[in-house]
Amino acid sequence: MPFRPVQSEKLSSAVVRQIEQLILRGILRPGERLPAERELSERLGVSRPSLREAVAELQAGGLLESRAGSGIFVTEVLGSAFSDTLIQLFSRHDEAVFDYLSFRRDLEGLAAERAATNGTETDLKVIDTLFSQMEAAHQKRNPADEARIDADFHLAIIEASHNVIMLHMMRSMYQLLREGVFYNRSIMFKQRTTRDALLEQHRAINTALQARDTAAARAAVEAHLNYVEQALDADRKAERDEDIARQRFERMKTKA
Structure with missing residues (x-):
């Protein structure tokens, strides 16, 4: 027996x-x-x-x-799933930035669906509290606080999905984001129109989660990360255009 x-x-x-x-x-x-x-x-x-x-x-x-x-x-x-060599490689190539956002869009969309279904009342209260903190930081016009709370807000959604593998993977990804490996998040929160748009996007995510609307929660997360991707792409293009303009200006000065 x-x-x-x-x-x-x-x-x-x-x-x-x-x-x-x-x-x-x-x-x-x-x-x-x-x-x-x-x-x-x-x-x-x-x-x-x-x-x-x-x-x-x-x-x-x-x-x-x-x-x-x-x-x-x-x-x-425990806070990093990536070697230092790979982290340095990520930081040097735009391809990694946009693949990172694509990965987040897929994983966080799924997490938002699960959070709307599996999140406890306390989970949703944590998310709502973080959104209230985000609103307060927005009023104070504190980009550093807004960027920090933004990461905490998204991680709270991952936590509310109650999948420990997803939690540790995404926590590692957010640690790299906090360290500026992919891009400087604080810059986005310094621009008034961008800040306002980001706040409204987070409001839509929070509203859908509090209503336990799985489809709306996923759609709100995906719309938010699409916006971030487009803003970064525009920023990269503006940097390239400015670099070209400077080269032309330097050429003009040498011929004067």
């Missing part, structure tokens, strides 16, 4: 499993510091030796790291 004796689980193993789940689900994020040992052991209801054993196992597995004088952190390596 395929039965085996039931064995009680070690406390440290239960701690390992809980922390692994928090990392997998994106609740504990790359670079995030864990509470101090005493506080964490109290929260988990385990002894400090059991906690130390669990932390040691998670460190050996590469999920946690100790920083001298600072504490225990979720490893930063």
Whole structure:
């Protein structure tokens, strides 16, 4: 018969499993510091030796790291699915920029559909709260804040889809975006007409999600990313045109 004796689980193993789940689900994020040992052991209801054993196992597995004088952190390596060499390659070629936007359009459209269906009331409240923060930053005309909240808003939609593979892949993609690997998002939020358009696009996404309208949510995300792609294409063309104009001007000066 395929039965085996039931064995009680070690406390440290239960701690390992809980922390692994928090990392997998994106609740504990790359670079995030864990509470101090005493506080964490109290929260988990385990002894400090059991906690130390669990932390040691998670460190050996590469999920946690100790920083001298600072504490225990979720490893930063979890935040990137790409090698440094590939990241540098992305940054040097426009082809990667537009393929990145195409990839986002496909994945985020799907995520928006799933968020409208699978998102809990709390998930939708998080998205709505972030949109309210975006409106406030828009009123204050703070491009840096708008760009930061924009990323958080889109990641909240990914989180609300409740697919952990998509979550970690897209979080890695957004980290590259925050670092300006693909393009400088803050520039888009400095232009008044673009800022207004982006706010209304995010409003449409939020409205569709709050109504749990899957088709409208996907369409709103795709329309938003189409707009971003067109704006970037126009910006690249303007840069090329200006470069050509400067060359002509320099030629004219040399012949004067």
